[in-house]
Amino acid sequence: MADWWKKSTVYQIYPRSFMDSNGDGIGDIRGIIQKLDYLHELGVDILWLSPVYDSPNDDNGYDIRDYYKIMNEFGTMADFDELLEKVHARDMKLVMDLVVNHTSDEHAWFKDHPNFYIWRDQPTNWRSFFGGSTWQYQKERNQYYLHLFSKKQPDLNWENPELRNAVYEMMRWWLDKGVDGFRMDVINMISKNPDMKDAPNGDGSSQFMNGPNVHTYLKEMNKHVLSQYNIVTVGESPGTTPKEARDYTAAQNQELNMIFTFEHMDLDQASGEKWDLKPLDLIDLKENLEKWQHGLHNEGWNSLYWNNHDQPRIVSRFGDDQDWRVESAKMLATCLHFMQGTPYIYQGEELGMTNVRFDLIEDYQDIETVNMYQEKREAGVSHDDIMTKIYAKGRDNARTPMQWSAEPNGGFTTGTPWLKVNPNYKDINALQHKDSDSIYQYYKKLIGLRKNMDIITHGDFELLHREDPDVFAYTRTWNDEKLTVYCNFSSQPKSVTLPEGKILIGNYAPNNSKGLLQPYEAIVYYKQ
Numbered sequence: 131m132a133d134w135w136k137k138s139t140v141y142q143i144y145p146r147s148f149m150d151s152n153g154d155g156i157g158d159i160r161g162i163i164q165k166l167d168y169l170h171e172l173g174v175d176i177l178w179l180s181p182v183y184d185s186p187n188d189d190n191g192y193d194i195r196d197y198y199k200i201m202n203e204f205g206t207m208a209d210f211d212e213l214l215e216k217v218h219a220r221d222m223k224l225v226m227d228l229v230v231n232h233t234s235d236e237h238a239w240f241k242d243h244p245n246f247y248i249w250r251d252q253p254t255n256w257r258s259f260f261g262g263s264t265w266q267y268q269k270e271r272n273q274y275y276l277h278l279f280s281k282k283q284p285d286l287n288w289e290n291p292e293l294r295n296a297v298y299e300m301m302r303w304w305l306d307k308g309v310d311g312f313r314m315d316v317i318n319m320i321s322k323n324p325d326m327k328d329a330p331n332g333d334g335s336s337q338f339m340n341g342p343n344v345h346t347y348l349k350e351m352n353k354h355v356l357s358q359y360n361i362v363t364v365g366e367s368p369g370t371t372p373k374e375a376r377d378y379t380a381a382q383n384q385e386l387n388m389i390f391t392f393e394h395m396d397l398d399q400a401s402g403e404k405w406d407l408k409p410l411d412l413i414d415l416k417e418n419l420e421k422w423q424h425g426l427h428n429e430g431w432n433s434l435y436w437n438n439h440d441q442p443r444i445v446s447r448f449g450d451d452q453d454w455r456v457e458s459a460k461m462l463a464t465c466l467h468f469m470q471g472t473p474y475i476y477q478g479e480e481l482g483m484t485n486v487r488f489d490l491i492e493d494y495q496d497i498e499t500v501n502m503y504q505e506k507r508e509a510g511v512s513h514d515d516i517m518t519k520i521y522a523k524g525r526d527n528a529r530t531p532m533q534w535s536a537e538p539n540g541g542f543t544t545g546t547p548w549l550k551v552n553p554n555y556k557d558i559n560a561l562q563h564k565d566s567d568s569i570y571q572y573y574k575k576l577i578g579l580r581k582n583m584d585i586i587t588h589g590d591f592e593l594l595h596r597e598d599p600d601v602f603a604y605t606r607t608w609n610d611e612k613l614t615v616y617c618n619f620s621s622q623p624k625s626v627t628l629p630e631g632k633i634l635i636g637n638y639a640p641n642n643s644k645g646l647l648q649p650y651e652a653i654v655y656y657k658q
């Protein structure tokens with residue numbers, strides 16, 4: 131089918147934390163191969179691998195040293211080829227992470243092709259996403275190079291056609307090998323306003339997000355590369371509105387298939403800073419997702435996600451990971467998976483894995499977290515106050531190793547894991563996946579329903595009970611069919627008038643809740 135990815139569910143693997151096959155404490159490609167049956171049984175269609183390329187790991191592989199080589203810790207190209215073959219043998223697809231806004235400063239280009247990078251005589255006042263300035267002085271040139279992320283991640287100069295061709299050639303190399311698409315890292319940042327200026331509060335984003343030539347470059351990439359293959363593409367695009375998302379994803383524009391919006395992930399922060407915590411107001415979430423559902427309906431395509439390797443665990447964030455962990459994990463899954471778009475599951479989400487709380491900053495590995503801790507300590511913020519922020523928003527929440535079993539280290543490794551395992555692995559692990567009531571089995575049902583019901587792919591979205599602070603309810607309609615989805619985002623029962631129709635799926639035993647939603651209940655009705 132054309133647009134096959136509209137009926138697909140994607141599963142994201144963070145290879146470093148997925149499965150370690152050789153006891154060095156670091157997940158690897160052979161570990162992924164060992165778990166392919168687990169993924170196939172879940173029913174997911176596409177696996178997206180966070181970067182597996184050679185990298186000095188300043189930002190866990192998002193700083194690529196060689197696009198044509200597999201990171202030693204993860205294995206060899208032969209392992210990768212075997213993985214690809216085995217994924218295809220199970221009728222699944224494999225999507226690579228494409229990180230081409232920047233490379234590692236250890237990439238050969240940085241030395242041999244300095245014009246592939248962005249240099250200025252004077253820095254602006256912009257602050258990098260990982261703290262400090264976005265400019266690093268280099269003595270040999272007596273100039274500064276731009277790095278929106280760490281100083282070991284210099285930004286590439288997309289104005290240079292030679293660089294663009296080198297990127298396209300590399301993409302074709304992977305596609306010719308048989309990979310099925312790309313998740314494109316911060317792809318909406320590749321075009322910088324040439325006239326870079328100081329910005330209020332050091333926030334230069336309006337000069338590099340959705341910049342002047344980004345659509346020209348993506349159209350060119352599409353023409354020379356993407357359109358030549360039957361693949362799927364998703365562009366990570368912070369700071370993008372539905373209007374811009376339409377420009378990126380409308381079929382006739384021939385750019386990308388879908389993008390990742392960030393708006394719904396920013397609703398629990400009080401300012402532009404992710405660490406500035408604020409409780410989620412469910413009404414904001416409903417209105418935001420409604421805007422995206424309507425904004426892209428028939429005019430683009432949504433990606434649907436709660437989790438990835440940069441976000442805290444959703445059950446700890448918008449659910450209740452203590453008293454209602456299983457119920458709220460299933461409820462959140464229901465709420466997301468009945469919307470229009472392509473859903474993404476991040477490793478461990480199907481087990482209801484939770485955030486983690488380590489006492490010591492030394493137990494954290496993420497460059498963003500570690501730099502933030504240091505900056506805030508220097509600014510006089512107390513250890514405890516910073517840890518509260520890290521517990522809520524730190525990226526290592528998502529990166530603790532997969533919890534496969536109740537064995538030491540959750541069965542992830544026989545060695546010492548590169549990042550500590552969440553101590554709750556004895557209670558929360560994949561051994562439960564066979565239980566008919568497990569979160570995994572619930573996800574499996576949702577994935578199956580999407581494959582079989584066209585209404586989930588095509589139906590119109592309408593929000594119900596807009597003003598209710600606890601209940602997220604909506605309908606999907608398509609021809610004569612109707613789905614009505616009710617999700618209780620609170621630990622209190624809620625009385626509502628539930629619709630007619632047969633119950634399609636829910637996270638409580640059927641019929642015990644007519645007119646009353648139980649804590650974190652989700653229930654979906656179907657009518658023809």
Ligand code: NOJ
Binds near residue numbers: 279
């Ligand atoms: C977005 C990636 O998802 C994140 O993990 C990374 O740190 C930055 N881009 C920089 O590549």
